[in-house]
Every structure is written in C-alpha cells, then in structure tokens.
Amino acid sequence: MTLILNNHHSHPSFIYSNIHSKKFSFTTKLGVKYSCRRANRRLVFTPVNSASVNGYSLRNHDSSSEVSDGVGTDYGEDNAIGVSERLLRFVRLVSSVLPGGNWWRFSDEVEVSVTAKPVTLVRALRRMWGLIANDRWVIFAAFSALILTALTEISIPHFLTASIFSAQSGETAVFQGNVKLLMFLCITSGICSGLRGCWFGIANMILVKRMRETLYSILLLQDINFFDSESIGDLTSRLGSDCQQVSRVIGNDLNLILRNLLQATGALIYLLVLSWPLGLCTLAICSTLSLVMLKYGQYQKKAAKLTQEFTASANEVAQETFSLMRTVRVYGTEHKELERYTTWLEKLADISLRTSGAYGIWNFSFNTLYHSTQVLAVLVGGMSIMAGKITAEQLTKFILYSEWLIYSTWFVGDNLSNLMQSVGASEKVFQMMDLAPSQQFTSKGSKLPNLKGLIEFVNVSFSYTSRETVHVLKDISITVNPYEVVALVGLSGSGKSTIVNLLLRLYEPTSGQILIDGHPLNNMDIKWLRERIGYVGQEPRLFRMDVRSNIAYGCTRDVTEEDIEHAAKQAYAHDFISCLPEGYNTIVDDDLLSGGQKQRIAIARAVLRDPSILILDEATSALDAESEYNVKGVLRADGDKCKRTVIIIAHRLSTIQAADRIIVMDSGRIIEMGNHKQLLLKDGLYARLTRRQVDSV
Numbered sequence: 047m048t049l050i051l052n053n054h055h056s057h058p059s060f061i062y063s064n065i066h067s068k069k070f071s072f073t074t075k076l077g078v079k080y081s082c083r084r085a086n087r088r089l090v091f092t093p094v095n096s097a098s099v100n101g102y103s104l105r106n107h108d109s110s111s112e113v114s115d116g117v118g119t120d121y122g123e124d125n126a127i128g129v130s131e132r133l134l135r136f137v138r139l140v141s142s143v144l145p146g147g148n149w150w151r152f153s154d155e156v157e158v159s160v161t162a163k164p165v166t167l168v169r170a171l172r173r174m175w176g177l178i179a180n181d182r183w184v185i186f187a188a189f190s191a192l193i194l195t196a197l198t199e200i201s202i203p204h205f206l207t208a209s210i211f212s213a214q215s216g217e218t219a220v221f222q223g224n225v226k227l228l229m230f231l232c233i234t235s236g237i238c239s240g241l242r243g244c245w246f247g248i249a250n251m252i253l254v255k256r257m258r259e260t261l262y263s264i265l266l267l268q269d270i271n272f273f274d275s276e277s278i279g280d281l282t283s284r285l286g287s288d289c290q291q292v293s294r295v296i297g298n299d300l301n302l303i304l305r306n307l308l309q310a311t312g313a314l315i316y317l318l319v320l321s322w323p324l325g326l327c328t329l330a331i332c333s334t335l336s337l338v339m340l341k342y343g344q345y346q347k348k349a350a351k352l353t354q355e356f357t358a359s360a361n362e363v364a365q366e367t368f369s370l371m372r373t374v375r376v377y378g379t380e381h382k383e384l385e386r387y388t389t390w391l392e393k394l395a396d397i398s399l400r401t402s403g404a405y406g407i408w409n410f411s412f413n414t415l416y417h418s419t420q421v422l423a424v425l426v427g428g429m430s431i432m433a434g435k436i437t438a439e440q441l442t443k444f445i446l447y448s449e450w451l452i453y454s455t456w457f458v459g460d461n462l463s464n465l466m467q468s469v470g471a472s473e474k475v476f477q478m479m480d481l482a483p484s485q486q487f488t489s490k491g492s493k494l495p496n497l498k499g500l501i502e503f504v505n506v507s508f509s510y511t512s513r514e515t516v517h518v519l520k521d522i523s524i525t526v527n528p529y530e531v532v533a534l535v536g537l538s539g540s541g542k543s544t545i546v547n548l549l550l551r552l553y554e555p556t557s558g559q560i561l562i563d564g565h566p567l568n569n570m571d572i573k574w575l576r577e578r579i580g581y582v583g584q585e586p587r588l589f590r591m592d593v594r595s596n597i598a599y600g601c602t603r604d605v606t607e608e609d610i611e612h613a614a615k616q617a618y619a620h621d622f623i624s625c626l627p628e629g630y631n632t633i634v635d636d637d638l639l640s641g642g643q644k645q646r647i648a649i650a651r652a653v654l655r656d657p658s659i660l661i662l663d664e665a666t667s668a669l670d671a672e673s674e675y676n677v678k679g680v681l682r683a684d685g686d687k688c689k690r691t692v693i694i695i696a697h698r699l700s701t702i703q704a705a706d707r708i709i710v711m712d713s714g715r716i717i718e719m720g721n722h723k724q725l726l727l728k729d730g731l732y733a734r735l736t737r738r739q740v741d742s743v
C-alpha cells in the first residue's frame with residue numbers, strides 16, 4: 047500500500063509504502079529525520095534529529111503528528127478494542143520481554159549515533175599497553191603474583207580432600223604431610239593474592255593517570271573549531287568517568303579474568319584426569335554457560351556505550367545549568383532545567399532497567415547450570431561408586447573441582463562483560479586520543495627580530511566551519527600601520543570580532559591572506575606572535591586564583607611586583623584591588639567581581655605583556671564613563687604617540703572617536719573608513735549610529 051501525505055501538520059510531503067511495518071524513518075528535504083510508528087491504527091511522526099539539544103526541545107509545540115492510516119476509524123476506537131485484540135497485545139508484550147524479544151533491543155529512539163570506530167579488545171589492549179609500557183615491571187610483577195595465586199589456590203581442594211581422607215584412614219604421616227602442604231599453600235596464596243591486588247591497583251593508577259594526561263594534552267592542542275563543536279560536559283566526561291572505566295580493563299577485569307581462566311583450566315585438567323566422562327559432562331555445561339555469557343557480554347558492551355553517551359549528556363546539562371545559575375534563577379527555570387536533566391536520567395534508567403533484566407536472566411542461567419553440575423556429579427558419580435569404578439575421595443574431589451570450574455567460568459563471564467563495558471567506553475576515549483594536534487602546534491613558524499605591528503588583511507573571506515554556508519567576512523582588505531589606533535565599528539553580528547579571531551589565528555581564513563609586518567600569518571611562529579599581542583575579549587573570564595596571578599597569567603617575561611601594580615594602575619584597577627580584603631593576594635573568580643572590575647583586570651593582563659599589538663574587543667563596555675576615560679590612557683601610554691598598534695572594537699562610539707582611523711562594517715563587508723570627522727561628513731552608517739547614540743543620551 048502506498049500513501050501520499052501533503053504538508054500535513056507542516057511536514058513536507060513524502061511517499062511511503064509498506065504501511066504495515068511497525069516502525070520506519072525517513073528524512074525530509076530539509077534534512078529533518080522523522081521516525082514513524084503505528085499507534086492504535088494511527089501513524090505518529092516524531093522528528094528524530096534536530097528535535098532537541100541536551101533535552102531542550104527545539105520545537106515551539108509538540109510536532110508529533112498523527113495520521114490515520116485509513117484502516118481504522120477514529121481515536122475513540124481504543125475503547126472498542128475487543129478481548130482478542132487485548133489478548134494479542136498481551137502475548138506480544140510477553141514475547142517482546144522474553145530473551146531475544148524487541149524489549150532487549152535498544153530502539154532507534156534510544157540509540158544515539160556513536161561515530162567512533164569500533165574498538166576491539168585487542169586494539170584496546172594494545173593502546174593501553176602503549177600507555178603503560180614504561181612501567182611494564184608493574185605488570186610483570188602483577189602477572190607473576192597472579193599466576194602464583196592461581197596455582198596455589200587450585201591445589202588447595204586436592205590437599206584438603208587428601209587430608210580428610212588420610213585422617214579417616216588413619217595414615218598419620220600422610221595426614222601431617224598433607225596438612226603442612228595445605229598450610230604452606232594457604233599462606234602462599236594469601237601473600238600472592240595481596241601482592242596481586244596491590245600491583246594491579248598500581249597498574250590501574252598509572253594507566254588512568256597516563257590516559258588523562260594524554261587525552262588532556264591532546265584536547266588542549268585542538269583547533270578552536272573543535273571546541274565549537276564539542277560540548278564541555280562531553281569532554282569532561284571522557285576525561286573523568288570514561289578514563290576511569292577504561293583503566294579498569296587492566297586493573298580489574300583482565301586480572302580477574304586471567305586468574306579465573308588459569309584456575310578453570312587447572313580444574314578442568316584435574317577433572318578429566320579424575321574421570322573423563324564426568325569431566326566432559328561438566329565441560330558441556332560450562333560451554334553452554336560460556337555461550338550465554340558471550341551474548342550477555344555483547345549486550346553489555348552496547349549498553350555501556352549508550353550509558354556513556356547519556357551520562358555525558360546529563361553532565362553537560364548539569365554543567366550548563368550550574369554555570370548559568372543566575373540566569374536560571376532570574377528566569378525561574380529551575381523546573382525546566384530539572385526536566386531537561388531528568389530526560390537523560392530517564393534514558394539512563396531505561397538502559398539500566400534492561401541491563402538489570404539481562405543480569406537477572408544471566409544469573410538464572412548460571413544458577414540452573416551450576417546446580418545441574420552438582421546433580422549430575424552426584425548421580426553419575428554415585429552410580430560409579432556403586433559400580434566400584436571410583437572412590438568416595440575421588441568423587442569428593444570431583445565435586446569440589448567441578449564447583450571450582452563452574453565458579454571460575456562464571457567469574458570469567460562476569461568480568462568479561464565488565465571488560466566489554468570498559469572496551470565500549472574506550473571507543474570514544476581512543477578516538478579522541480587519535481586526534482591530530484592543530485597544525486599551529488606542529489609546524490614551526492618563523493620569528494621576526496622585532497614586531498613593528500603592521501597588519502594587512504588582503505581579500506580575506508571567512509565562514510565558520512559549523513556554518514559553512516554563512517559568509518561572515520566577504521573580501522576584506524585592511525591595512526593597519528604600526529602604532530596606529532584603528533577602531534572597528536558596525537552593527538551587531540557584522541563580523542568585527544571575527545576579524546580579531548582571524549588576526550589571533552584562532553581560525554584560518556577561507557580565502558585571502560593576513561600579513562604581519564609583511565610576513566604571512568600562517569608562516570609565523572604563532573606562540574611567539576601571541577606573546578606579543580595583548581587581547582581583551584568581550585567577556586573576560588578570570589581563573590580562580592589571586593588577583594596578582596590573574597594579571598600575570600600567560601606573561602612569559604619576568605615581571606616584578608611593581609610591573610603588576612603599574613599595569614593595574616594603567617588599567618585603572620589598582621584602587622579597587624587595594625580595597626579588596628587581601629589586595630593583590632585576594633582569590634577571585636568569575637563570580638566574585640563586577641563586570642567592570644573583571645574587564646580592568648583583563649586590561650591589566652594585556653598591558654603587562656607590553657604588547658606590540660593590542661586588541662580591545664568591547665573591553666570597556668562595562669566601565670563607567672570616568673573609568674573608561676582613564677583606561678583610554680593605555681592606548682596612548684607614551685605621550686601623544688602610541689607605542690603599539692591598537693585595534694579597538696566598541697559599540698559605545700565615544701570610546702573610539704579619538705582613533706586614528708575608524709572602519710565601519712556591515713554584513714561582513716567594509717562600507718566606510720576614515721576618522722571621526724570624515725565619517726560624520728560622509729553621513730553614512732557611522733553618522734547614523736552616532737546620531738542614534740546622541741539621541742538616546
């Protein structure tokens with residue numbers, strides 16, 4: 047059956063067939079993916095992608111649309127559902143919950159796209175080995191202790207049984223010998239077990255530290271584009287919980303798996319030697335157990351991946367809410383934020399519910415199989431004793447070792463599923479570890495003997511990678527001469543800050559070239575250049591440390607106390623800093639100072655570097671008129687002639703009237719250029735903006 051729907055409920059038209067399939071999805075020309083499901087003979091369309099960001103609905107209303115498929119009648123039909131239909135639904139529900147049913151599959155709605163390349167256990171182990179190889183002695187010591195523990199522990203049941211039966215048969219010398227051996231084995235296994243735990247713990251600590259160090263250092267060297275596309279919550283989750291989980295592979299999972307594998311192998315050999323028919327029966331049961339375990343392990347791996355994604359999303363929401371707490375409080379959106387967080391918690395709970403169910407089935411399988419081994423051993427072994435084929439001592443040993451075997455198999459399975467979870471969590475971590483550092487850090491650029499501060503933009507165009515179709519700068523050509531003060535003015539969003547971002551080489555131009563003192567910017571040693579640029583952004587952020595350290599942040603030359611105070615005085619910040627409880631030693635952060643005070647500290651930070659190029663992007667927007675008047679001194683620090691090139695962006699036009707040149711921008715283009723008087727005479731956008739500001743005053 048084929049159906050055509052025309053712009054029903056504002057969804058673009060499409061054609062679909064196979065109306066009887068329970069669920070399908072399609073993508074509209076606008077790139078919006080919809081999932082469609084049948085519900086009570088109705089079709090429900092729900093946008094799959096772009097529907098929400100971090101639990102925030104991007105829709106103004108619930109855009110799920112319902113369309114009757116024509117087979118049924120109206121909504122009231124629900125009540126008229128017959129007994130047979132209800133029965134059928136019940137049967138469907140039960141069958142979906144049974145192993146292999148739909149409920150166990152993570153549906154499209156729950157599933158998130160995991161872009162990382164799948165990591166196999168071997169690849170994960172190889173990566174981990176690479177990280178820990180320098181301390182391989184810890185691993186060797188740990189594995190030696192592990193082997194010794196396994197061998198001593200597996201010998202205990204043999205000597206235990208032998209001691210009991212030698213006592214029963216009155217063989218005193220044999221009994222004493224067995225007991226001495228037993229004591230030796232117990233002490234050795236205890237010591238080795240302690241050492242094993244300790245060494246593996248150390249290996250775990252080394253691994254998690256190296257992983258975090260490596261990942262953090264790689265993330266710090268990424269292009270700014272990367273941080274535009276990745277959320278902070280996601281990145282901190284990778285560094286925190288994911289690294290911790292991945293490190294468990296060596297410190298916990300692998301250690302326990304190997305110990306139990308060794309013990310299981312020993313027990314199996316012993317059983318086969320003791321009685322091969324009975325040994326084979328136990329092996330068959332253990333193989334069944336292993337199959338169940340394998341399935342369960344795969345399920346766990348997938349669940350772990352989803353848990354990881356959803357936890358990261360929940361963290362992201364919490365982080366965003368806490369960092370915007372004042373906005374949340376003022377707008378009274380606490381409940382909305384809670385809902386947003388709960389969206390992810392519910393998804394996590396859903397996964398957890400299913401994995402708990404799967405764990406229940408797994409435990410049930412284990413218990414049944416474990417008890418069947420005992421019943422089988424008693425049945426077959428009892429008959430063998432009656433037939434005089436084996437002794438009671440042999441049967442006791444058999445039961446003890448078969449128990450050992452099945453428990454070891456269970457432990458292997460349990461830890462294997464943990465291992466799968468850890469491997470699942472490692473995919474994104476290793477994917478991020480594979481990211482190449484930004485080219486800026488890998489290529490060695492040239493340094494100039496000194497920087498005069500000549501800046502040239504030659505036919506520069508630019509689009510942000512996240513919005514490639516939007517041309518933010520269009521064919522910009524500007525020359526800023528050394529020691530010149532140039533102001534950038536224009537309507538909001540016209541591209542002023544983007545020019546500065548390109549000058550700081552936070553982004554690369556899409557076309558055109560930027561030259562500094564006649565040298566292409568991308569051929570220069572960017573670290574060297576940035577050390578010579580002072581930059582104050584629109585909303586300066588402070589680190590949680592004392593005022594002195596905040597001012598000296600990133601300054602590579604040796605600075606004295608006097609230098610810091612001098613910079614603070616130039617930025618008109620000294621007076622308020624002196625009034626703080628501990629002056630320059632006062633711990634500040636983003637929330638403990640006013641906007642204007644933060645701006646003045648940021649200006650002092652830029653001035654302290656004594657930069658050849660100073661960039662002020664709305665750096666005085668939060669200052670009162672008097673402070674702003676005084677701060678303007680930093681532009682003309684050495685008398686009339688400024689000793690540095692200055693680029694200043696300001697909406698408050700009084701700030702930039704004294705600039706040597708004013709560049710007016712509109713929609714990514716330069717539309718006017720000149721000094722204040724020339725631009726007023728031109729009577730263009732600048733004159734209009736000036737009039738508006740005068741009017742509003």
Ligand SMILES: Nc1ncnc2c1ncn2[C@@H]1O[C@H](COP(=O)(O)OP(=O)(O)OP(=O)(O)O)[C@@H](O)[C@H]1O
Binds near residue numbers: 536537
């Ligand atoms: N990181 C980014 N990713 C994508 N688009 C961006 C990014 N930063 C800015 N833009 C877009 O680029 C355009 C120019 O932004 P820009 O910040 O340069 O404007 P502006 O003139 O400095 O504005 P304002 O005066 O409000 O600071 C805007 O449309 C903005 O939405």
